């Protein structure tokens with residue numbers, strides 16, 4: 580489903596929930612998602628826990644019978660933390676808990692969360708999918724028809740639909756996603772290695788470095804390390 584923005588897509592997912600329901604998310608999260616969760620949905624009675632999702636035990640500690648959603652962003656914006664999607668899916672599979680992954684930084688070219696056990700994949704297509712800085716679009720991808728119907732109802736009822744011109748521009752962008760992502764990955768690596776050797780730079784966060792704390796997980800679940 581295409582939405583009028585990435586945030587419009589995230590908004591629709593949280594609207595699946597009821598007051599009293601709990602969400603576990605990462606403590607390094609795109610600021611707009613954090614603002615939406617804390618300043619809009621918390622007032623409506625939804626409870627959010629922000630934890631280091633790289634640590635399974637810390638996530639497990641927050642799980643309880645009110646947990647309805649795990650909101651994972653990986654790699655995270657801005658600190659490039661990488662969260663193990665398969666491990667998160669082990670916590671939600673067979674339970675009344677949805678696993679949603681913000682896949683904006685990776686794109687489907689590098690990472691396909693549905694194959695790793697996620698229920699919902701979210702994209703800010705404003706970035707790599709659109710690819711030309713001329714569109715603001717969001718997307719949700721799900722595999723279950725029943726979940727798709729519920730999200731479609733929310734989208735239609737709330738109105739964050741994707742306009743015809745934006746749809747056209749995004750489809751145009753996606754046609755070149757594969758070549759652009761290859762180059763983004765090459766450029767990202769070059770910049771990361773250049774900065775790592777630069778005397779004025781203290782630290783570079785890039786999951787392609789072997790000493791990055793999530794290098795192994797990134798290598799396992801992504802096809803390359805992104806831009």
Ligand SMILES: Cc1ncc(COP(=O)(O)O)c(C=O)c1O
Nearest residue numbers: 584585586609656683703705716
């Ligand atoms: C990781 C991530 N998720 C979601 C969004 C929100 O998307 P949009 O700007 O299309 O509303 C952004 C935007 O910066 C983002 O970086």
